[in-house]
Each structure stands twice: as C-alpha cells, then as structure tokens.
Amino acid sequence: MSLKQSQASQCSPYSVVTAHSPRITLSLVKLPHIAGPPEFCARGASATRYSLYTRTWLGYLFYRQQLRRARNRYPKGHSRTQPRLFNGVKVLPIPVLSDNYSYLIIDTQARLAVAVDPSDPQAVQASIEKEGVTLVAILCTHKHWDHSGGNRDLSRRHQECRVYGSPEDGIPYLTHPLCHQDVVSVGRLQIRALATPGHTQGHLVYLLDGEPYKGPSCLFSGDLLFLSGCGRTFEGTAETMLSSLDTVLGLGDDTLLWPGHEYAEENLGFAGVVEPENLARERKLQWVQRQRMERKGTCPSTLGEERSYNPFLRTHCLVLQEALGPGLGPSEDDGYSRAQLLEKLRRLKDLHKSK
Numbered sequence: 001m002s003l004k005q006s007q008a009s010q011c012s013p014y015s016v017v018t019a020h021s022p023r024i025t026l027s028l029v030k031l032p033h034i035a036g037p038p039e040f041c042a043r044g045a046s047a048t049r050y051s052l053y054t055r056t057w058l059g060y061l062f063y064r065q066q067l068r069r070a071r072n073r074y075p076k077g078h079s080r081t082q083p084r085l086f087n088g089v090k091v092l093p094i095p096v097l098s099d100n101y102s103y104l105i106i107d108t109q110a111r112l113a114v115a116v117d118p119s120d121p122q123a124v125q126a127s128i129e130k131e132g133v134t135l136v137a138i139l140c141t142h143k144h145w146d147h148s149g150g151n152r153d154l155s156r157r158h159q160e161c162r163v164y165g166s167p168e169d170g171i172p173y174l175t176h177p178l179c180h181q182d183v184v185s186v187g188r189l190q191i192r193a194l195a196t197p198g199h200t201q202g203h204l205v206y207l208l209d210g211e212p213y214k215g216p217s218c219l220f221s222g223d224l225l226f227l228s229g230c231g232r233t234f235e236g237t238a239e240t241m242l243s244s245l246d247t248v249l250g251l252g253d254d255t256l257l258w259p260g261h262e263y264a265e266e267n268l269g270f271a272g273v274v275e276p277e278n279l280a281r282e283r284k285l286q287w288v289q290r291q292r293m294e295r296k297g298t299c300p301s302t303l304g305e306e307r308s309y310n311p312f313l314r315t316h317c318l319v320l321q322e323a324l325g326p327g328l329g330p331s332e333d334d335g336y337s338r339a340q341l342l343e344k345l346r347r348l349k350d351l352h353k354s355k
Contacts, residue, residue, distance in 0.1 A: 050234060054143075063145035067120060070097045077123065079262055079297040086215035088188060091208075091258065093299060094127050096120035099262045100146050101299065103220060104131065105208060107187030112136050114186050116206060116220045117260060121150030125157065134158070137186055139193075140165035140174075141222025142200040147260060148172050166195070169202025178204060188212045196248070198241030199223045199231040207251065218256045219248065219303070226259040227288075227301045228281070229267035230312035232350070238343035242315065245342075249313060253304030264288045264298040270352045271311050274323045274345065281309035315341045324348075 053059040070078070077095030084091045090106040096119050103116040104127055113133040117140060118124040128135050135158045140148045142165075151173040155161050164178050165171035178184070180195035190209040197203050205224055210217040223231035225248055233241045268285040275281060284305065288298050306313055314320055315338040324344050 060145060063149055066097060066146070067149065071120070071122070074098070078295075080295055081297040081299075084256070084300070086210075087213040089208075089213045089215065090131075091218055091256075092127060092131070093258065093297060094120075094123055095262070095297065096123050097146055101258070101260060101262065101297070102150075103258055104128065104133070105186075105189060105191070105218075105220075106131060106133055107189050110187035112187045112189075114139060114184075114189060114191065115150075115154065116258075117141055117147040117222060118150035118154055119146050119148065121153035121157075124150055124154060135161050137161060137184060138163045139184065139191065139204075139206050139220070140169075140171045141205060141220065141224075141260065142166070142203045143169040143171050144200070144223070145172075147222060164193070166193075166202030166204050168197075169200050169204075171202075194247055196224045196244035198233050198236035198244045201235045203231075203244070205248070207255075216254045216256050216302075217252065218258055218300070219251065220258045221248070222260045224248065225257065225306070225310075225312075226261055226267055227257065227264040227298055228271050228284070228306070228310045229263050229349070230310075230346075233346060238339040238346070241346075242339045242342050245313060248303065249307070251303055253302060253307070255303045256300040257303060257306060258300050262297060262299075265292050266352075268309070270349050271309055273352065274311050274348070275309070275314075275319055277319075278309055280305070284309055311345055312342065315345070320345070 078098055079095045081093040081095060088107065088109050090108050092104040092106065094102040094104065096102050100119055102118045102120065102124055105114040105116065111133045113128060113131065113135050114137045115124055115135060118138055135154065138151055138154060138161060140151065140163065148171055151163050155163055155173050163171065163173050163175045164184060165174050167174070167177035178193040180193065182193045184191045190212055192207045192209065193204045194207060196205050203222060203224060205222060206220040208218040224244055230241070230245060265288050268281060268288055271278065271281050272285065291298050311320060320341060324341060
C-alpha cells in the first residue's frame with residue numbers, strides 16, 4: 001500500500017507520510033473532537049452546544065450510548081443492503097447506528113479491504129470476517145464520532161491498518177494525514193482524497209477511480225452529500241460549502257454516490273417543497289418509498305441523478321430562484337448569490353419535518 005502525493009498538494013510538514021508513522025493514541029478525557037448524530041445536534045442547536053459536544057468527553061459518551069441502543073434496536077442493521085461487484089472490486093455498504101453507512105472497499109483478487117467511516121467496529125469486523133479479507137486502511141471523511149468511532153478498536157485489532165484523514169479535523173487515531181488530491185493505493189484500488197470543508201473544517205470525500213477495474217468511479221461522500229441532500233455547515237460558511245459541492249459537481253455523471261447516511265426519503269420530501277414540479281424527483285421518491293417499505297437501502301445513486309433533483313446541487317437553476325424569493329437567485333457573474341441561495345435552502349431544510 002502506498003500514498004501518492006499530488007505535486008499540487010500544499011501540506012504542512014506534519015502531513016508527510018512515512019511507512020513507520022507512529023500511531024496516535026488519545027485518552028477519553030482529552031479527545032478533542034467529537035460530534036453527534038442528529039438526535040443531539042437538533043435543529044437550531046447553538047454553536048455553544050455543538051462546541052460542547054465536539055470538544056468534551058460528553059460527546060464520546062453520547063456516541064457510545066447511541067451505539068448500544070442501535071445494536072439493540074437493529075441487531076442486523078437499520079437497512080438491508082446489496083454490495084456492488086465490479087471487475088475484481090467490491091463495494092459493501094454496512095448499515096450502522098440508526099441511519100449511518102460504513103463501507104468496505106475490497107480488492108477481491110488480493111483480498112485486501114479499505115473501510116470508510118467505520119463507526120461501529122463490531123459490525124465492520126463482522127463484515128471483514130465474512131468476506132475473508134485483510135483490513136489495511138481506514139478512510140475517515142471527518143472527525144464526528146458517528147463516522148470515526150471504530151478507528152481505535154479496528155486499528156488495534158488490525159496492527160498493519162493505517163488510519164487516513166485530514167490533519168485539520170482531529171481524526172481519532174489518525175496515523176496518515178491526507179491533503180487535497182492525495183491518492184491512497186491498495187492493491188488495484190486507487191482512491192483520491194478531495195478536500196470538501198464546510199460540514200467540518202477538514203472534511204474529505206474519497207473518490208475510487210473506476211479506470212483500473214473498467215467500471216464506474218465511486219464517491220464516498222461522508223456528510224457532504226446525500227441522496228437529494230447535503231450536510232449542515234457546522235464549521236464553515238455557505239460559500240465554503242458551495243465550493244465543496246462544486247468540487248463534486250465537477251465529477252462525471254456516472255459516478256456512484258455512496259453517502260454517509262440513509263436520509264433519502266426525507267430529503268426527497270424536502271426537495272418537493274422547493275421544486276414540486278420536478279418529475280425526476282417524483283420518480284425517485286416513489287422508488288425510495290418502495291425500498292424503505294421493505295427496509296432496503298437506497299444507495300448508491302449517481303451524480304447524474306443528483307443533478308436532476310438534489311436542490312443543493314441546483315443553486316444555478318432559475319426555478320429555485322423563483323421558489324425562494326427575489327434577490328436570492330444565481331446569476332452568471334455573481335457567485336455570492338448562489339451561496340445565499342444555498343444558505344436559505346439549508347435553513348429551510350433544517351426547519352422541514354417529514355410527514
């Protein structure tokens with residue numbers, strides 16, 4: 001396994017990766033960054049409450065409580081998922097907590113696996129054993145415990161496993177910091193990190209290159225992008241989040257989107273509030289509702305689909321300008337107006353309650 005540094009990457013000296021990087025350990029009391037699922041960070045939660053949850057041991061305790069409750073309520077996971085098998089590459093979604101997804105990306109020939117956001121180490125380890133693979137890397141999109149909570153247990157169990165993530169985000173048990181455009185290579189897997197701040201300061205998404213296995217590329221988007229939705233801007237501005245979403249918009253339409261949460265039904269319901277005449281959204285909602293009636297997962301979608309119905313990727317569209325009022329719509333030479341539109345969309349989404 002190797003890390004290829006992009007010549008364009010601008011990293012601090014502390015992000016240089018070596019084969020013998022020491023493993024970082026953190027005590028419970030000193031864990032600097034912990035964040036909560038929607039139940040704790042409720043709509044309208046103050047910055048003080050978020051800071052308390054992300055910077056004290058209380059957040060970690062809350063995560064452990066949520067983990068226990070989810071294991072009791074969903075002993076087989078909150079959703080039934082199906083892996084995608086390409087030419088020697090397998091993507092396995094793992095339903096964890098109440099609505100999160102972790103992922104295993106597997107080189108089926110080398111029997112090597114990469115875990116993305118392994119918040120429940122027990123569920124991820126069970127999948128590793130079932131698949132009969134060796135875990136060699138953990139990719140964390142961001143520091144929140146519902147995405148990084150399994151780093152400690154899995155890295156201890158798998159001694160050669162490296163933990164990748166942004167050095168700006170305080171990833172628990174980080175061993176190998178990544179910068180924008182860095183590539184992690186595992187067997188035939190080529191996975192590029194893209195900096196997408198906004199939800200957190202150091203949020204990364206990971207793009208699995210489809211070329212080596214002659215298949216579609218796969219985007220593991222964490223809490224940046226969901227099916228018909230996007231994450232909350234906890235540690236950035238609307239302009240920051242817009243820039244991050246535009247990074248994703250630059251990828252190909254056939255790229256498969258593997259999000260960090262099962263939010264599809266609620267997100268599509270909200271999209272119907274701002275674009276009620278969008279037929280692509282209505283068709284997707286009907287499909288999602290059928291899936292959820294059978295407790296089936298809804299990922300992946302494609303970026304081509306998302307462009308057609310995800311309002312957070314459509315801030316350039318006149319229909320949203322008209323729906324959200326004068327003075328907020330986008331124009332060809334006014335990037336800030338798109339940010340204003342995104343900010344209002346996010347506020348409306350925070351207030352939206354699914355029926």
